[in-house]
Amino acid sequence: MLxxxxxxxxxxxxxxxxxxxxxxxTICEFLIQGWRSLGVExxxxxxxxxxxxxxxxFGTSTGADLVLxxxxxxxxxxxxxxxxxxxxxxxxxxxxxxxxxxxxxxGEVVLPNLPLKFQGEFLIxxxxxxxxxxxxxxxxxxxxxxxxxxxxxxxxxxxxxxxxSLC
Numbered sequence: 001m002l003x004x005x006x007x008x009x010x011x012x013x014x015x016x017x018x019x020x021x022x023x024x025x026t027i028c029e030f031l032i033q034g035w036r037s038l039g040v041e042x043x044x045x046x047x048x049x050x051x052x053x054x055x056x057x058f059g060t061s062t063g064a065d066l067v068l069x070x071x072x073x074x075x076x077x078x079x080x081x082x083x084x085x086x087x088x089x090x091x092x093x094x095x096x097x098x099x100x101x102x103x104x105x106x107g108e109v110v111l112p113n114l115p116l117k118f119q120g121e122f123l124i125x126x127x128x129x130x131x132x133x134x135x136x137x138x139x140x141x142x143x144x145x146x147x148x149x150x151x152x153x154x155x156x157x158x159x160x161x162x163x164x165s166l167c
Contacts, residue, residue, distance in 0.1 A: 005095040007127060014085045024064045024079060027088045031066055031075055034134030038116060038126065042066040045073060072113070094123060 009031075016023045025044075032042050045061025061067050066075040077090035094114075118126050136143060148156070 007092045007094045010089045030135040030138040034131035037130045
């Protein structure tokens with residue numbers, strides 16, 4: 001898997017009615033609506049298991065993935081369920097490097113070509129804003145954005161610090 005220059009998302013929820021496919025569709029609605037607000041139509045990929053034989057997870061799609069009208073995969077999603085709790089995580093190919101993909105996967109690759117006028121940081125900001133607004137609407141939620149606390153930053157730093165050797 002190559003997730004270079006991707007934007008990721010994660011949703012944790014519980015109590016969604018229906019089966020796994022219905023849960024994917026409920027959660028993915030904010031992605032569909034957010035991208036639609038930017039002028040990009042997304043559709044679900046084709047169900048199947050051909051992805052098992054493809055090292056490039058963006059080279060194929062499943063019914064849980066979202067694709068552009070030309071069939072190229074923009075968003076890949078995975079879901080973990082424990083009881084009624086659901087964690088859905090996904091990766092959005094915002095700025096894939098076609099040369100790197102060809103080098104890593106040794107062949108022709110189909111990458112999404114977004115019909116958007118923004119690039120770089122402006123693209124990232126526009127997508128985040130659109131998805132944030134769509135999530136607020138779709139999940140009927142009010143989000144409070146705040147920076148990490150000092151204790152949270154210390155926990156991050158502890159994870160980044162090298163572990164002392166016992167040898």
